[in-house]
Amino acid sequence: MLVTNLTILVLAGFVGFAVISKVPNTLHTPLMSGTNAIHGIVLLGGLLVIGLAGNSAFNKVILVIAIAFGTINVVGGFLVTDRMLEMFKRKPEPPPAEDAEQ
Amino acid sequence: MLATSFLQQADFLRILYIVAFALFIYGLSGLTGPRTAVRGNRIAAVGMAIAVIATLLDRGEGNWALIVIGVALGTAIGVPAARRVRMTAMPQMVALFNGVGGGAVFLIAWAEFRNTGGYRGEPTYFAVFSLFAAIIGSVSFWGSNIAFGKLQELLPGRPITLGRSQQLVNGVIAAAAVACAVAIVAGSHSQLIFVLMLIAAAILGNLVVLPIGGADMPVVISLLNACTGLAAAATGFELDSFVLIVSGALVGASGTLLTMMMSRAMNRSLANVLFGAFGQVQAGAGTAAAYEGTVRSVTPEDVAIMLSYAHKVVVVPGYGMAVAQAQHAVRELADELEKKGVEVEYAIHPVAGRMPGHMNVLLAEANVPYPALKEMDDINPEFPQTDVALVIGANDVVNPAARNEPGSPIYGMPILNVDQSRQVVVMKRSMATGFAGIDNPLFLDEKTAMLFGDAKESVLKLVSGVKAL
Numbered sequence: 407m408l409v410t411n412l413t414i415l416v417l418a419g420f421v422g423f424a425v426i427s428k429v430p431n432t433l434h435t436p437l438m439s440g441t442n443a444i445h446g447i448v449l450l451g452g453l454l455v456i457g458l459a460g461n462s463a464f465n466k467v468i469l470v471i472a473i474a475f476g477t478i479n480v481v482g483g484f485l486v487t488d489r490m491l492e493m494f495k496r497k498p499e500p501p502p503a504e505d506a507e508q
Numbered sequence: 509m510l511a512t513s514f515l516q517q518a519d520f521l522r523i524l525y526i527v528a529f530a531l532f533i534y535g536l537s538g539l540t541g542p543r544t545a546v547r548g549n550r551i552a553a554v555g556m557a558i559a560v561i562a563t564l565l566d567r568g569e570g571n572w573a574l575i576v577i578g579v580a581l582g583t584a585i586g587v588p589a590a591r592r593v594r595m596t597a598m599p600q601m602v603a604l605f606n607g608v609g610g611g612a613v614f615l616i617a618w619a620e621f622r623n624t625g626g627y628r629g630e631p632t633y634f635a636v637f638s639l640f641a642a643i644i645g646s647v648s649f650w651g652s653n654i655a656f657g658k659l660q661e662l663l664p665g666r667p668i669t670l671g672r673s674q675q676l677v678n679g680v681i682a683a684a685a686v687a688c689a690v691a692i693v694a695g696s697h698s699q700l701i702f703v704l705m706l707i708a709a710a711i712l713g714n715l716v717v718l719p720i721g722g723a724d725m726p727v728v729i730s731l732l733n734a735c736t737g738l739a740a741a742a743t744g745f746e747l748d749s750f751v752l753i754v755s756g757a758l759v760g761a762s763g764t765l766l767t768m769m770m771s772r773a774m775n776r777s778l779a780n781v782l783f784g785a786f787g788q789v790q791a792g793a794g795t796a797a798a799y800e801g802t803v804r805s806v807t808p809e810d811v812a813i814m815l816s817y818a819h820k821v822v823v824v825p826g827y828g829m830a831v832a833q834a835q836h837a838v839r840e841l842a843d844e845l846e847k848k849g850v851e852v853e854y855a856i857h858p859v860a861g862r863m864p865g866h867m868n869v870l871l872a873e874a875n876v877p878y879p880a881l882k883e884m885d886d887i888n889p890e891f892p893q894t895d896v897a898l899v900i901g902a903n904d905v906v907n908p909a910a911r912n913e914p915g916s917p918i919y920g921m922p923i924l925n926v927d928q929s930r931q932v933v934v935m936k937r938s939m940a941t942g943f944a945g946i947d948n949p950l951f952l953d954e955k956t957a958m959l960f961g962d963a964k965e966s967v968l969k970l971v972s973g974v975k976a977l
Contacts, residue, residue: 408633411745411753418529418754422761425537432856432881434766434865437539439602440549441762442733444532445609445740447556447755450563451616452578454747456571458623465619466571470578472615475608477582478589480560483605484553485590490598491549493872494542 436490443483449476524562525751531555532755536762542878559751595870596830596861600659603652603729606736610648613739614706617642620746626697637745639689642702643709644739648732650713655725655732658717669719675783678715684708716782724781726859727770731778734763770859803939806957808966811898811933812973814957815841818895820851822887824924825871827861828901828936832963835874838900841967842876844974854880855887855897855924857905884924894929899950901935901963907948932956935966 429437452473455461461469532555538548564575586605593601617638621627627635657663670677688705692698720728741756743749771778815821823842829835842852854876860867868881882890891897899906902924909916910923926932932955939951950956959966 407748408631408745411748411750414750414753415741415745415757418757419761421533422536422758423765425533425540425758426762426765429540432865432868432883433539433542433545434769435598435602435869436545436549436865437536437762438730438733438766439598439605440536440539440552441737441759441766442602442606442609444536444552444556444755445733445737445759446605446612447559447752448609448612448616448740448743450559450749450752451740451743451747452612453560453563453575454566454749455616455619455623456574456578457566460623461571461619462622465622466574468615469619470574470581472612472619473575473578474581474585475612475615477579478586479605479609479612480556480586481583482586482590482601484549484556485587486593486598486601486605487549488546488553489590490595490869491542491546493595493869494545494878 433494436487436494439483439487439490443480443487446476446479446481446483449473449480452476521562521566524558524565525749528555528559528562529751529754529758531558532758536758595873596827596833597660598866598869599726599729599861600656602733603655603659603725606729606733607649607652607656610645610652610732610736610739613645613736613743614642614649614709615645616743617645617746618702618706621702622699626692626699626702628697632693634746635693637742639692639705641739641742641746642706643685643689644735644742646706646709647713647716648736648739650710651717651732652729654714654717655729659725663718665721667719667721670715674715674719678712681708681712681715685712720781727767727778727781730763730767730770731782734760734767737761737763803951804954804957806933806959808959808969809973811957811959812970812977814896814931814933815845815850815898815970816848816974816977818850820853820890820894821845821896821898822853822855822891822894822926822929824855824857824897824899824902824906824926825860825867826900826902826905828903829963830861830867830870830901832901834900834964834967835870835876837964837967837971839871839874839876841971841974842880844971848974848977852880853882853887853890855884855926856881857884857902857924858922860902860905884922888925891925891928895931897926897929897932899926899932899934900967903936903948906950908950908953909948926950927953927955930955933959935959935961935963937962 452469456469532552535548535552535555538544538551620638624630658665685705685708688701688708691701717728737756737759741753741760744752744756767778771781823838829838845852854871856867861870871881904918906924906926907918908927910918910921913919927950934951934956936958951958
C-alpha cells in the first residue's frame with residue numbers, strides 16, 4: 407500500500423511540474439488561485455473521517471469546522487479563479503454609453 | 509437497492525476518483541492559455557464535484573446533518589467572499605483560502621489521532637504522514653493568516669523581527685514540534701503532546717511569516733500553497749486515498765515551481781526571501797539612502813501636452829494604479845492618445861501588483877488588449893526609443909537603485925529601465941516610499957517629472973487635457 411501510494415505521489419509530482427511549467431507569466435495569479443482550490447480536496451478527508459463510527463462530540467465539532475474550511479477552500483477558490491479568468495476573455499467592444507459610465 | 513449497491517462498489521468509486529484527478533490535470537493544462545483558461549478552471553471544478561460525490565457515496569456512518577452544516581457554513585462564507593472581493597485584494601484572498609485548507613488538514617489529522625487513540629495499532633508510516641500533515645497544516649494555516657493580515661494592512665507590512673535571535677528561536681520551535689512528533693511515533697499516545705506539537709507549529713507559522721516584508725508576501729503565499737498541497741497529499745496517505753495524493757502532489761509541485769519562478773523574478777534565492785535578509789540589509793543601509801537632487805513637480809496640462817506630441821508612450825502600471833481603480837481611466841487615456849497617432853504600450857513587471865500576473869488581471873478587467881501588455885524582457889530594450897514613460901503608482905519595480913547600488917536592499921532585482929527613456933512622468937500620491945520601504949532615486953532624476961495626486965483623478969485630468977488639444 408505504502409509503496410503504491412509513494413509511486414502515485416512521485417508520478418503526480420512530475421505531472422504537476424510538466425503541466426505547469428508551460429503556464430505563461432500572465433496567468434500565474436489565476437494558476438496560484440486555481441491550484442489553491444484543488445488542494446481543497448482535503449474536504450474529502452473531512453467527509454471520510456466524519457463518516458467513521460465512534461467519533462466523539464469534540465471530534466464532530468472539529469470535523470465540522472474542517473469540512474467548513476475545506477468547502478471555503480474549494481468553493482471560494484474556484485469562484486475567485488473563474489472571476490479572474492473571465493476578465494482575460496476577449497470581450498466585444500463596449501458600447502460608448504458604458505464607456506462614459508466608467 | 510441494487511442500484512445503490514452498484515454505486516457503492518469500491519471499483520466504481522475508484523473510477524470516479526480517477527475521473528476526478530484526470531479532470532484536475534486536464535483542467536490545469538487548460539490554464540496554459542488565456543483562451544482555454546476559463547474552461548480549464550471549470551473542468552477542474554467539475555472534477556472536484558465528482559470527487560465529493562464519490563466520497564459521499566463511499567461513506568459508512570450517517571452524520572449527514574453534520575456534513576450539511578459544515579458544507580452550508582463553508583458555502584455561506586466562501587461564496588460571498590469570492591464574489592465580492594475586489595481584484596486588488598486578490599492576493600490576500602488567495603492567502604485566506606490557502607489558510608483554511610491548511611486548517612482543515614491539521615483538524616483532520618487531530619481527529620484521526622483521537623479516533624485511533626494516538627495511532628494505537630496503526631503502522632508507523634500512518635503516524636508519520638498524519639503528524640507531517642498536522643505540522644505543515646498548522647504552519648500553513650497560521651502563516652497564511654499572517655500573510656492575509658499583512659496584505660490587508662491589519663498588521664504592519666514592514667518586517668517584524670526578533671532581531672539576530674530570530675533564526676535561533678525559529679529553529680528551537682521547529683525542533684520542539686519535531687520532537688513532539690518523534691515522541692508520538694516512538695510510542696506515546698498522549699494527546700497533550702499532540703496539542704503541544706500543534707501549538708509549536710502555530711507559533712512557527714507566525715514567526716516565519718512575520719519577519720517577511722510585505723513586498724515578498726506573494727512568494728510566501730505561493731510557498732504556503734505548495735506546503736498545503738503536500739500536507740493534503742500526506743492526508744491522502746493517512747486515509748489511503750489516491751485522489752488526495754495525486755491532487756496534493758500536483759499542487760505541491762506547481763506551487764514549488766511557481767515559488768521558484770517568483771523568486772527568480774526578484775533575482776533572490778528563496779532562502780534569502782524566507783530568512784529575513786530584507787530586514788537586515790535595511791537596518792544596515794537605511795541611513796545611507798539619502799539621494800541628492802530636487803523633485804520637479806508638473807501639472808496635468810503639461811503632461812497632456814508631453815504625451816500628445818510623443819511618438820511612443822509606455823505606461824508602467826503599479827499597485828497604486830490598482831488601488832485608485834484607475835485602470836479604466838488609463839485605457840481611456842491610451843485610446844485618446846492612439847487617436848492622435850501615439851503608440852501606447854504597457855510594461856508589466858513580473859511582480860507588479862502583488863502577485864505575478866496580478867497587473868494583467870487588472871488591466872484585462874479594463875479591456876486593455878492583450879497584445880499591448882509587454883513583459884519586462886520584451887519592453888526593456890524599447891525604453892531608449894520611448895519618448896515618455898508614464899509610471900502610475902509603481903515604485904520599487906522602476907527603482908534604478910536595484911541596478912546601480914549594491915548596498916540597496918533590492919539590489920539585483922530586475923527592474924523596468926524607465927530611466928533610459930527620454931522623459932519620465934511619475935504619478936504618485938506623495939513622496940512616500942514603496943511597499944519595500946526604500947527611497948527611489950528615479951524621482952530625483954532630472955528627466956523625471958512628478959505628478960502628485962490620486963492616480964485616477966490625475967489620469968482623468970490627462971484624458972480631458974489630451975482631448976482638449
